[in-house]
Amino acid sequence: MQGNLGAGFGWVLSRRTLIVLAVLLVFALLLGVIPRMLAWPFQAASSSKSADYFCIHGNELSADGFQAYDVAAEWHGKPAGRKILVLLPHVSRIVEIGAVRSFEQTCLSELIKRGVPSADVWPIRADALNVWGEAHALSEWLKAHPESTVRIACSPFSSGQLRYVFRKILGPIDSERVGLAILLDPKCRVESWWQSRAGVKGVMYGWLELIYAWAKGNEAFPEMPDAATFQHEIRTQIGEAPL
């Protein structure tokens, strides 16, 4: 007896094959094989090469990677004399109006709190609005420091896009000098990403970022109006309520 799945397309699967495929599919889902395969771009291990600099990136609200400041401070102390780079993003409106400290100020204070002297923290003024901007800034810095090697702290879910973008911008030779330090959140593991909300969001955004980087390539971010201009524009659009 023959099953008919696919008969409309000119091929036929036997009932036994269909049952075996269905059982395999159920097992694959139950054992998490398929979800784990979905997270393959984010499962790479950290770079094993030694580096002279540890690099932190992010925005005014958080650094990329789990407990990036703790890891950077620990890395700085073993052996002594290592330096920490901070890739500085574009100054956002909430920084401009003083609602939060800038990324540079936050990094400095958090690292000093953990025993890193401020002289060992080197900011790179990237003024970046996205990963492409950060990669360009780091590329310039690497040209000025031809002997240096860098490890960039990141979360597993942003590692796929970072690896792709940095390779694209730095080229095959310079990208060898840049490795990733993937900082795992013990509560949100890549191997079981579907079991937590943060994991599901991480995989979804990780894939979308990667797809966009593959499809669109180097992207220039539009100009952002400053706080005063933005507020004026918004007030003009909204206007006054009728009495």
Added chain:
Amino acid sequence: MKRSRYRRWPIIAFGCILVFVLAFNPWSLPWVARWLDVGSPPQKADAVVLLNGGLNTRPFVAAALVHGGWAPKILLNTVAAHPSEISGAIPPFFEINSKAFEYGGVSRDRVVCLDSAVNTTFDEAKAVADYLTDHPAKRLMIVTEGPHTRRSRWIFQRVLTGRPVEIVLISAPAEGFENENWWRSEAGFLFVVSEYFKLFYYGLHYSWLGYEIVVSVAVMIFLCTWFLRRRKLYCPRLRLSQSIPARSASEATT
């Protein structure tokens, strides 16, 4: 029969190309974001509800609404503590929003703090519903980015069912993109595409409609399989070589 089998492929290919062209056409792409944006012009309301997130845009819009006299106060939920907040690296989101309100000319006494430690838009709607139990309102303006308004409206309408309160969604500008060019920036692409995923998830998780969709798809798959099966059983093309024995020459002549 054979001819129709081979005619099917050009039709399928043409259909795929048509869907692809329509989906990725600069003329049709804005509609993908416009459909999500159900924002409307401001109306006089009892309060502005500011949804957490979009710190560089949303609080400025909420402040402009209160400053312009559209509403007397802002309702703002507290957010479940962020790791950076726990470590003391950044202030609570409530404080950040409040600073933006002050910058927009709205004093602290006009901000109502809903101490709810929310994680999702659904949590925010539930906290607002709880607040409305003791502080009834006729109309609320909810501020969020344009592509987030459809899901927000759906959530608030669902959570506030049975309460005599009108919901007006106000679209704040999104950072780095507009509905007309969302696919040209990474921020727009992430926001709009993820919003469709979230809508689908919310449909499944919070609504019976979601289960109906799943059941409908399952029934459709079953019907298609059944149809293909029947087609094969009664289709001479597929049976000829397999089960019907070749007729002998004498049978053929009779």
